[in-house]
Each structure stands twice: as C-alpha cells, then as structure tokens.
Amino acid sequence: MSKEKSPEENAVDQYTANVLQNGISRRSFMSRAAVGAAAAGLGAMSLTGLTGSKAEAASVAECGEFAKSSDGGATLDFMPKPELIAEKEIASTKTFDVVVVGAGASGVPAALSAAENGAKVAVLQKQAIVVSQGNTGSGIDLAKSDKAGIEALVNRLNADSAHRCNPALVRSWAYNSGEAISWVIDRAKKGGATVVDQGTGPQHGIRGITEYPLNFVTSYFGPKPYTAGDGMRALAKTAEKAGVKFFFNMPAQQLVQEKSGRVVGVISKGRDGKYYRFMAKKGVILAAGDYQNNEAMSNYFIPDAKNFVRKQMDRTGDGFTMAFWAGGVIEPLGHTKMLHDFDAGPAAMCDMPFLAVNRKGERFVNETVAMSLMNNYLRDAENAGHYSQVFDADYMTGAKGWPGKLYSPEELKNYMPEDPSPKKGVFPSQTNTYKADTLEELAVKLECDPKTFVASVKRYNELCKAGKDDDFGKPANRLLPVEKAPFYGIHRRMRVSAITSGMLVNANHQALNADGQPINGLFIVGNMGGGFYGGVDYPLTVFGLSLGRCYTFGYLTGKHVAKL
Amino acid sequence: MNTNIKNKLVFALALTLLLGGLFAGGAVAADGVQLDQFHASQGVACADCHGADNQREAVPMIKCLECHDTKAVAAATADLQPTNPHDNRHFSTETDCNYCHHQHQKSENFCTPCHLRFEFVVP
Numbered sequence: 001m002s003k004e005k006s007p008e009e010n011a012v013d014q015y016t017a018n019v020l021q022n023g024i025s026r027r028s029f030m031s032r033a034a035v036g037a038a039a040a041g042l043g044a045m046s047l048t049g050l051t052g053s054k055a056e057a058a059s060v061a062e063c064g065e066f067a068k069s070s071d072g073g074a075t076l077d078f079m080p081k082p083e084l085i086a087e088k089e090i091a092s093t094k095t096f097d098v099v100v101v102g103a104g105a106s107g108v109p110a111a112l113s114a115a116e117n118g119a120k121v122a123v124l125q126k127q128a129i130v131v132s133q134g135n136t137g138s139g140i141d142l143a144k145s146d147k148a149g150i151e152a153l154v155n156r157l158n159a160d161s162a163h164r165c166n167p168a169l170v171r172s173w174a175y176n177s178g179e180a181i182s183w184v185i186d187r188a189k190k191g192g193a194t195v196v197d198q199g200t201g202p203q204h205g206i207r208g209i210t211e212y213p214l215n216f217v218t219s220y221f222g223p224k225p226y227t228a229g230d231g232m233r234a235l236a237k238t239a240e241k242a243g244v245k246f247f248f249n250m251p252a253q254q255l256v257q258e259k260s261g262r263v264v265g266v267i268s269k270g271r272d273g274k275y276y277r278f279m280a281k282k283g284v285i286l287a288a289g290d291y292q293n294n295e296a297m298s299n300y301f302i303p304d305a306k307n308f309v310r311k312q313m314d315r316t317g318d319g320f321t322m323a324f325w326a327g328g329v330i331e332p333l334g335h336t337k338m339l340h341d342f343d344a345g346p347a348a349m350c351d352m353p354f355l356a357v358n359r360k361g362e363r364f365v366n367e368t369v370a371m372s373l374m375n376n377y378l379r380d381a382e383n384a385g386h387y388s389q390v391f392d393a394d395y396m397t398g399a400k401g402w403p404g405k406l407y408s409p410e411e412l413k414n415y416m417p418e419d420p421s422p423k424k425g426v427f428p429s430q431t432n433t434y435k436a437d438t439l440e441e442l443a444v445k446l447e448c449d450p451k452t453f454v455a456s457v458k459r460y461n462e463l464c465k466a467g468k469d470d471d472f473g474k475p476a477n478r479l480l481p482v483e484k485a486p487f488y489g490i491h492r493r494m495r496v497s498a499i500t501s502g503m504l505v506n507a508n509h510q511a512l513n514a515d516g517q518p519i520n521g522l523f524i525v526g527n528m529g530g531g532f533y534g535g536v537d538y539p540l541t542v543f544g545l546s547l548g549r550c551y552t553f554g555y556l557t558g559k560h561v562a563k564l
Numbered sequence: 565m566n567t568n569i570k571n572k573l574v575f576a577l578a579l580t581l582l583l584g585g586l587f588a589g590g591a592v593a594a595d596g597v598q599l600d601q602f603h604a605s606q607g608v609a610c611a612d613c614h615g616a617d618n619q620r621e622a623v624p625m626i627k628c629l630e631c632h633d634t635k636a637v638a639a640a641t642a643d644l645q646p647t648n649p650h651d652n653r654h655f656s657t658e659t660d661c662n663y664c665h666h667q668h669q670k671s672e673n674f675c676t677p678c679h680l681r682f683e684f685v686v687p
Contacts (some may be wrong), residue, residue, distance in 0.1 A: 039658065128658030229653060249658070271626045313654055313663075382659055417681060429679035495678070 004145065015166040015531060019504045020516050022332035024070050027514035028485035060249050060544040067324055070332065078296035079321045080510070085267055091274035096122040096245075098561050099266050099280040099515075101319060102286055104549035105132040106526030108285030109374045112239040113558025114285075121244045122278050126251035126314060132232040133312065135222045136202060136544030137184065137551050139177025141215040149212030150174050153542070156209050160335070162539055164534025168507045172556065173532070173549050180552040181217040181313035184235065188221070191241075192317075193234030195221050204404065205541045218544055223425035224343075227397045228547055250276065250317060255284060255326045255522070261513070263326055265353040283561040285315030286511075287554065290527040291317025292497040302335045302499060304536075306373065307384045309495040309529060319528045320503065326522055327513040328503045331530040335501030338538035338546065339375040339385060343430030345415045345490030350403035351540075352389070353478040355460050359386040361454045365560075366472035372540045375494040385494030388446045390457070393484040409435075412488065418445075422521075432491040439487055446489045457482050498508065500538055500546065502530040509557045523561055599687070600667045613667075628661045649675060649684055 001413040067079035089270035097119035100111045108130060111123045112261040125131075140150055157170050164258035181197075188195050198218040206214060221231035236246060249271045256265035256277065265279040291297045292310045299306055324330060342350065353367035358378060365377050365388070378385050391399070396406055413419040413425055423431065436442035443453035463469050501526045504512045524530075532549055533539075542548070608631075613623045638650040638657040649664070653659050663674040664686050675682040 128657055129656045131654065225653070227653075271624070271629075273624065273626070311678060427679075429675075429682050432680065 007417045013560070015164070016504065016506075016512070016516060016536075017529065018164075019329055019331055020512075020514065022070055023329040023504060024067065024076070024324070024332070025329040026067070026327060027390055035277060040470075040544055043210045045341055045430045046249045049158050068453065071076055076300060077377040078294060078300065078317075082322075082325055085254070085275055089275050090267070090277050091270070091272075093277040093279060094122065095279040095281065096120045097280065097282045098122075098558070099124065099278045099283075099321075100285045100558075101128070101266060102287035102289055102526065102528075103130040103232070103236060103246060103248075104287060104289060104526060105134075105232055105547050106529075106554035107285070107334055107556030108132075108239060109180070109551050110285045110287055110525055110558035110561075111185075112187060112235060113242045113556075114244070115239060115242040115244045116564040117559050117562035119282060119558075119562035121239075122280075123239075123246045123521075124250045124252050124266060124278060125246060125248050126318070128248050129227070130233045130236045130246075132228045132547075134228050134544075135220060135224075136198075137181055137219040137228065137547035138203070138542050138544035139179070139181035139217045139548050139552060140174055141178045141199070141217050142175065142213035143178075144213060146210075146212035146214070149214035152210035153206065154213065156541055157539070157545075158538060160539035161534035162536070168503075169529075169531045172507055173545075173552050177480045177548050177552040178217045178365060179254075180555040181219050181548060183555060184231075184483050185217075185219050187238045188219075188231050188235045189235035189249045190238035191239075193221060193231050194226065195231055195234075204307055205543060209541075210259075210312065215558070216542075218534035219547075221559075224427055232477060245280075245451065247276075252288065252322065255322050257302040257326055260326060263519060276475070280521065282564045284555075285523045285525060285557055285561060286319045286323055286503075287524075287526040288319025288528055289315050290502070291315055291320055292496045292499050298499070301330070301333055301501070302337055302487055304376075304379055305337050305496055305499070307381045308339060309378060309493070311495045311497050319524075322523060323503045323511055323528070324349055326511070327519055328511045328522070328524070331501045331505060332474055334536075335499050336533040336535055336538055337375075337496060338372075338498040338500055339494040339496055340372055341426050341430075342491040343506065344432035344492045345389070345412070346405070346407040349490070350404065350492070351409060352399055352402045352404050352406075353474060354389040354395070354480060355457065355482055356387050356389055357446075357448060357453060357456050359383045359448065361443060361446075361453030361456055362452070363460055363471065366469070366474045368474060368478060369490070370540060371494075372537050374492075376536065378494060387492055387494075388448065389492065390442070390482055390491040393486055395480070395488065397482060398480040409488075415490070430484050432493070434489050434491065435486050436489075437485050437487075439482070442489050446491050498527050498546065500527050500533045502528040504530050509553055523556050523557050526550045529553060598668065599665060599671065602687075603667065623662070623667075625662065634658055634663070640647045644684070646682060647679075649682075 065081050067076040098114045098121045100107045100123045103123050103125035111121045115121045154170050154174050158165060158167055185197055190418040198220045200216045203216050203219055221228050252266045252268050254267050255263050257263050263284050265277055266284055268276050270276055292312055293315045297317045350371040356367045357362045374482050375385055378387060399406055412433055413421045414423055415431045417431050434445035438444055439454050439457055440450040443450040461481045464479040467476045469479060506512055506522050509523050509525050511519045511524050513519050586665050604615050613627050614620050636655045641648050641650050671686040673684050
C-alpha cells in the first residue's frame, strides 16, 4: 500500500480490493491479470495469488446466457442475462431526473430526499403498496456525543462485522444518521405517522463500549402491530406531496444502459404484461431489497440459511440481477444474515441466559450466546431455527440483574396464546410463550420430546447445584435451576428477517464495476447495498441499526443524486 | 367471459370463503374439489387462462383479476377470524392469488408457518 495513504484509506482499499478479487461480477471469471491491470488506477492495489487454473478461466467466452461463479467454474442460472426488449414492446416512456427501484425503508427516503433537493422522481414498486419491516431505526445524536465515543462505536461495529466491512460506510452512517433519522421522523409525522424519538433509552447494547458521551436518535413507529411499514407508507404520502410519482405493481425488469456503461433508465413490466420505460437523467437508485425468497440465489450466496423459514415475501433478488448485468460486483459468498424473534416472548428477555433447549429438547449451547447468533447452532433441517428458553417460578429473583429486562408472570401472559387475556403491543399470531405445572406438560407445549426434555432439565439442575457447568462452561451466576412449578418456556423461532450483504458501492453509494470504477448513473442503497456488514450475523449492538442505515443511506443518496 | 359467469364466480367464491370461515375450526375442507375442476364447472376453459394456443404458460395474477375483484374478495372475508387473509400488512388487497389458491394441485395456507394459529381453510 502507498505510504501517502492514511490508515483509514488503506482499510477502505482492503475491503474494496477483496470484493473486486473475490466477488461475483461479469468479469470475475475473466483474466485476473486484466482486472488487476485495470484496477491499477485505484492505487497500489495488488491482486496476487493468481493461479494457473484461474488464468485458464480467461478462455471462457464473455458473458453467456447466465452469470458465472467467481472462478468461472459454475454457471449461476439464477442470474440469467436479461433478454433484449424490442422497442415496439415498450408501451410508454416517461422521463425523470431520478428513478428509484423499490419503495421500502431506503427507497422512500431516497425518493423524498431527492425531491426535496429539486429532482423530478419516480418510484417503481413491485408490490401494490409501500413495504417495510421492523420498527426501530437508529442514528447517532452528534450534538450529544463525543467523537471519541462515536469512533469507539465504529470500532465495535467493525468488530461485530469481524472487521470485514467497509469502515467508510460505517462512518457514513455514524456521522449522518442523527440528521437522517430526525428528518425521517419529521417527514413521516407530516404524512400522518405515529412516531416518537426514543433517544438513547432503548440502546442497552452499547453499555461498556465507551466512557465518552454517546447518544442516539431512535425512531419508533410502534407499538405492534404498527411497524416501520406504516412509517414508510406515511413517509410516502409526504413524498407524493413533494411531487414524487409512485408506480405500484410495476416490478423493474432491467436497466437501460448506454454503450459507455452509463445507466440511464429502468424497464418495468406492468400487471398487463406490457413494458414501461422510465428514463433517469441523473441516476437510478436501486433499493430493491434482498434475495431471501430466491431459493437458488440464497443457497449459493448464503447456504447457511437453507433451512430457515423466511419472514419476507417477494424478495427475489431482482435488483441483484439487474446490477450484476449492468457491471456491478456482488460481495463474495458468505453473506451476512439477520435472524431473530422478538415476538414469541418479550424482546427484552431474548438474551437472558436461561436454560435453552433445541427442538428435540436437548441443551445445546452455553446460553450466554446472544439470540442474534443462536441460529448458528440450529441450522439443520430438524431444528430449523427453533429453540426454547426455559425457567421456573423463581425467575424474577433468580435472574435479577441479567442482561435485558425481566417481565413478571402477569406481563408474560401477553405473550401466551393459551392465556385468554387480550393481547396488547404484540402480534398475536407470533406469540409463543407457555406455562405448565409439570416439565412433561411444558415439553409438549414447546413441541419437544418430553423424555429428552426432562432428562436435559435434570442434568442442567445437577450442574446448577454443583455451581459448575461441565457441559458448556456457563458462568456460575447464570446457572439458574428449573425446579419449582409453574414452569415457563419461550419457544423462539429464528427466521430470516433480512440478508444484509449486497453490491459493491463507494462512499457515495454508487455501484462500482469489476475495475473498481464507479458505474455512471447507478446507485445502490438498503439491504442491496454491500460493505456495511461483513460478519456471519447482523449484530444487535445498536438496536435499529439496520433501518437506521437504510434511512440514512437513502436520505444521503437521494440528495447526492439530485445534485448531480 | 360474460358477466353472468363472472357474477356467479364472485358469489361462489364468497360463499366458499364464508363456509371456510364457519369451518375454520375443523380440519376438513369445505370442498375437496380442486379449483381447476371448479373453474371448469363454471365454464372456464383452459385457454381462458393459458392463452388461445394452450401453451400452458404460467398464469399471471392479472388473469384472476379478469373475473375476481380483489377489493370485493377482501370485503367478503372482512370478518374472517383471526384475520382477513385478503387484506394484509404485506400486500394490502393485492396478494398474488396463486400463493394460496392453486388450480392443478391442492391449495395451501400461505400464512403458515410464519403466522401461528392462522388456520384457514383454503378453497
């Protein structure tokens, strides 16, 4: 690396260089030497390790009908080359400054932000409505934070991503998110949303990260059943007032690209089967979400997620295919996933290290493992993300002071489908907490084998009595026995909320091609955007980081593209 | 397709859905007949959905909309418990019919396994 570059810039180059070398692109199966030579313009980037077999891949013909794996060995038939659409098949052509693909937590802010900065904007949405999930969206309140504290958090988020993310993008969130979240709250309110800024209150996960002031702006569109979906629908109303045109049931099919490589528009297919063209004078912003519902694409990029149920629908990775064929680079295999269950029982008790058993009823882990990581022990087809937290009548005293917040037996009723009490602030079809007078009865309710379950509890109680966890090494002060009726169980189901890896972008969220050069006119935000994460799982250090990043990058990119 | 058939279809669908609602607690479907047979009995020909050349192409949802009004369907099931499957937080009234209502195989409840206890009988 060049001596003139700061450590920060070198770190950025590390991320980008790795994605260029190992990611999936139209050129990744061509000669590595050619890519390396072209990438030399980026700086002293070395693409070493070229092997004979890789060099041979250069002989593969330029882009056939399907994409290829990074070594050229595998045909990725889930990413077919878009078919040429004849001019006569285009029912109409409309021209805008900015065309946004996807009306979700990143697309709607991007569209409004672009419109507020003077652009004429179209949003193309696959579904009939604006769709977004989750609730909390977080940013840093710069006025109430110390830079050393912010940098400590950036360091922690880099660590959460196993240091495989692009620190420049993490900083882009860190230093712009407070402004962006406040803006989303204000504009969503103007569209009729019920939304509050919860400030730093919900951010339990940041304790111990820094001794310097670190405060948050935290948007909350709840309580359930209200979600960020309602928030984004309200924000879209504000956007419509600002002149943004929404086109629903209008899934984008392919990008319109000039010979120079510049992306100048999008072709969508209406419900009537006709094609509609939307030209973008300044740029196209892809905010089309992840690919969790595209089985072949998921199994290729994130095989770990094979057996988990999907929480979303229609996330078929259309945006990935479009960006790929426009020359973009998909991050290397092993994408970051997000699996959690805040609905079965209280979210605030999800990380409490009670006895945990898998679907068979076996203890399977040191329960101090966070819920956000638990899926890794439950990847097989039988467990498929299911486990249960188990505790007894004395949990309120026994678990006092554990991470999170304890809910009393009375409060737990809200999460019990068998309890007749009216449910408030939960999704009734997702609650999954049970109470029983015997362990056998509880096992049945938790859908475990009673014999196995009772044996697991017996063994666990022995370890608790000894004060020493010979099986999994859990600390003595977390060994709470399960002895006194009534017994409780929270049956959590880890399902895929999102896949949060995506396309290679620079700090302006502009897509880069296989040479590391920006693709003119193409910007990528939201879960489709790469570089913000890098770990095996989405971290829960900052509650609402995911929506916070989506809002922030949408806000920034809309503004940026409008000003081009 | 003429208006008479269309009206009959809307009525039949609404009736089936209402019966489905009544029987939602039980495990038996109100009607074991597959929808292709039902459609055929109402005078719908293969070509009406699959095109005149009968190429058996995948049928887009818009074909369903030629006879079925999504808003009317949603209104017909507005009181279905525990929730109205035809007006939901994912797609509003525009859920792709084919997610649940299959023609040439048994229909399925697409709400489960995500939504526990959303026990619908799907015609």
